Amino acid sequence: MSRPQPLVVGAGPAGVRAAETLVRAGLRPLVVDEAPACGGQIYRRPLVKDERDARALYGSEAGKAQRLHGAFAALADRIDHWPRALVWNLRDGRADIAVAGESRAVAYDGLILATGASDRVLPVPGWTLPGVFTLGGAQVALKAQGCAIGQRVVFAGSGPLLYLVAWQYLKAGVKVAAVLDAAPFAAKRHLLRGLALAPDIVLRGMRFAAELRLNGVLLRHGICDLALEGEGRVAGVRWREGRRERHLFCDGVGYGLSLRSETQLADLAGCAFAFNQRDRAFLPQRDSSSRTSVRGVYIAGDGAGIAGADAAELAGERAALALLEDRGLPHAPERAADLERKLARIGRFRDVLEAAFPFPAQWAARVKDETVVCRCEEVSARALRNAVHDFSLDEINRLKAVSRIGMGRCQGRFCGAAAAELLAVETGRGVEAVGRLRSQPPVKPVPLTLMPREAAE
CATH class of the missing domain: 3.50.50.60 (FAD/NAD(P)-binding domain)
Structure with a gap:
């Protein structure tokens, strides 16, 4: 039986450059992306082609967008690409992927998570x-x-x-x-x-x-x-x-x-997390090579901490080089070191941006009781405050169990940070002390009619 493919989740800047690097080394990765075409959020393509050119769509970043789109197009016959597909679970070296009305269980050998970020x-x-x-x-x-x-x-x-x-x-x-x-x-x-x-x-x-x-x-x-x-x-x-x-x-x-990292799949993969003061969030731990605490799992781009599209391209390539090294394939150590230096420089700039656009830490103390915090379950700030004091809660997953915060369609992706901030203020603790919501499959809603199918290995 042939060795399973590397799996790249996401076809934004990080995912595209990771796939490109793996292909150059002779591998054929499977690239799974929720969007119908590559580009991610930053270089998103129109659903239907219209009269707008690249300059109108991407402004000063038009050249970068076109290069990324072109690079992915050049890989078409050397990768497997599943657009409009959702990796909704990870378990035992396999990914459960919702695509074309069915759920396929796909074995992988090497996992690069390029899941990006969403609005905070x-x-x-x-x-x-x-x-x-x-x-x-x-x-x-x-x-x-x-x-x-x-x-x-x-x-x-x-x-x-x-x-x-x-x-x-x-x-x-x-x-x-x-x-x-x-x-x-x-x-x-x-x-x-x-x-x-x-x-x-x-x-x-x-x-x-x-x-x-x-x-x-x-x-x-x-x-x-x-x-x-x-x-x-x-x-x-x-x-x-x-x-x-x-x-x-x-x-x-x-x-x-600002933005928040999409970390659910890293959690399901078993990666260790640590609180990041700059991003004010728990993030999967990774080293400078993009390796996580789980062997064979790598994470690149905004899914491991907000750094922007340029950093995502560099990190995607660096993650792929780490995968190649771990497989015993040529992995260009000089290039890897150069990528790490460039990423470190971008990281210092990210510190500058955080100082220029600081998090509004006063929000939790000032938000009105009647404000809806969890729109899926219609949980208000008053309900959360009452739950904290009525049940003497000081941990976010206990607050979830009592209030249903984070139990709706978004699984806490949009309300989780706000709930943690409220809990921290109400208990007089730092937000890092109240913990993080544990991820559960499916990471996003999937149809109840989804039919299981075991993908060929």
């Missing part, structure tokens, strides 16, 4: 109203479907993505009413330190902000107590700056607070 959201009043999207969701609508989330849009939250998506909407001809940044303006001084590490990125971000302001977009910093208002659909935003309360009318809101 801290719930605010009105965040479940129609017309309210995450920043990533607003970006998907524009890139993949060529439509906007409203005619007069407000973008709120924090992080570099806030300004990027607002600028993309501005360039698409949408009326951007305001950009409301939870980070204080004084924090932006940290970006000056980033000029030595990544001048192009810092200057590009400054250009986005300048163009937004020159086009009449209201830019506010240090906002708090954000509330989204409307009957049947979002119709306005309200926020506070110091003692002053302000309001704007709008019919669409993009909201998010």
